[in-house]
Amino acid sequence: MPVSGNITTHAEEVIARCRKLAGFSEDAAGTRRTFLSPPMRACHAEVGAWLKAAGAEVRTDAAGNLRGFYSAAKSPAPTLLLGSHLDTVPNAGAYDGILGVVLAVALLESLEGRKLPFGLEIAGFSEEEGVRFGTPFIGSRALVGRLDEELLNQRDANGISVRQVIQEFGLNPAEIPSAVLSGDMLAYLEFHIEQGPILESLNRPLGVVEAIAGQTRMAFTFTGRANHAGTTPMHLRRDAIAAAAEWILTVERAAKGLPELVATVGKIEAKPGATNVIAGEAQATLDIRHKSDEVRASAATTLVRQAEEIAAQRGLSVRHSVLLNQKAVAMNPFLVDQIERAIRKTGCDPHRMTSGAGHDAMILAEKVPVAMIFLRSRGGISHDPAESVNVEDVAKAMECGIQLLGQLAESQEFVKRTYRA
Numbered sequence: 001m002p003v004s005g006n007i008t009t010h011a012e013e014v015i016a017r018c019r020k021l022a023g024f025s026e027d028a029a030g031t032r033r034t035f036l037s038p039p040m041r042a043c044h045a046e047v048g049a050w051l052k053a054a055g056a057e058v059r060t061d062a063a064g065n066l067r068g069f070y071s072a073a074k075s076p077a078p079t080l081l082l083g084s085h086l087d088t089v090p091n092a093g094a095y096d097g098i099l100g101v102v103l104a105v106a107l108l109e110s111l112e113g114r115k116l117p118f119g120l121e122i123a124g125f126s127e128e129e130g131v132r133f134g135t136p137f138i139g140s141r142a143l144v145g146r147l148d149e150e151l152l153n154q155r156d157a158n159g160i161s162v163r164q165v166i167q168e169f170g171l172n173p174a175e176i177p178s179a180v181l182s183g184d185m186l187a188y189l190e191f192h193i194e195q196g197p198i199l200e201s202l203n204r205p206l207g208v209v210e211a212i213a214g215q216t217r218m219a220f221t222f223t224g225r226a227n228h229a230g231t232t233p234m235h236l237r238r239d240a241i242a243a244a245a246e247w248i249l250t251v252e253r254a255a256k257g258l259p260e261l262v263a264t265v266g267k268i269e270a271k272p273g274a275t276n277v278i279a280g281e282a283q284a285t286l287d288i289r290h291k292s293d294e295v296r297a298s299a300a301t302t303l304v305r306q307a308e309e310i311a312a313q314r315g316l317s318v319r320h321s322v323l324l325n326q327k328a329v330a331m332n333p334f335l336v337d338q339i340e341r342a343i344r345k346t347g348c349d350p351h352r353m354t355s356g357a358g359h360d361a362m363i364l365a366e367k368v369p370v371a372m373i374f375l376r377s378r379g380g381i382s383h384d385p386a387e388s389v390n391v392e393d394v395a396k397a398m399e400c401g402i403q404l405l406g407q408l409a410e411s412q413e414f415v416k417r418t419y420r421a
């Protein structure tokens, strides 16, 4: 795909490629491509052929990540990593993850064989969504040396371990250490659909991610007294559902009152669970996210205290447990500035934003400076066949990427600022 012609034509080609890859699926009716499933092999063959045609050396590393390497003008030289993930959720759309890989391939093609002062590596990660083993980021973990024995021994619903899946795909788990990022890696850049409605609401095609939000996940159990729904007067009840409900609205109010805080009670369950019985127990989950770890921690403390106060006022008890406590990850400020500049050069207003969802960039940030560019998601929809991007936005993303590569290639600062071997 030469890029010297009309950029809209190339953006259309990017979209056509994403739609073609959506056809490589475990399900006949929709897109589902989990860790090293047979359609992933076909997907690798397709993307690998595009990479080879653009001048890259292609391999699949022992963690099942597709890796294409395009050398620098001179050797030795450091490398810039571009990419996203090739796995999908069940009943997926065509763009989550895939678009970032296909755009990276298109950027490589846009060079038309020209070499940069740094090499380029394109990565198509094998397992970001965590569908098959319940553990996300298996592919990118391998690049930072965190695909360990414990993870290799995890089993899917059919009792097959990560290690077995790797072997059955024809890869060697003993070679996983060679998947680790080379020491001369400058940075990681990822294009991804926003998966939310913010850019659409602002009428902007592209956003630059400042941070990936940290997450706290908790489980609460309100314990009251189950009793007869007909014979127990209202003032003598210890109703666990009513207490949980009062607290859930407190959660919503708290999140609305703090800028950029999102808090969700996504699951509730009550016992004994009968129409004519007052609930004796109610369980509720809590998911809180914010770009600041301090804000998130203080919100979690407040919501726990409020659950306790509500329970006490109603003569109930409440206990909670923390299921996940994941820190926020900052994007590299130098790269964020460069991306903002590149977006402006395309004639668009950049929007600085927080990613509420986790991404491979979060894992790679352990080793290298990272940055992400979001594309407006039509209707804010993702993880659904209705997932969609505008061809004009993809064209802007390509322009932004070409501009960014040019800026970084000319920047005396880039290597100095980002490189930490």
Ligand SMILES: [Zn+2]
Binding pocket: 085, 096, 097, 128, 192
């Ligand atoms: Zn994704």
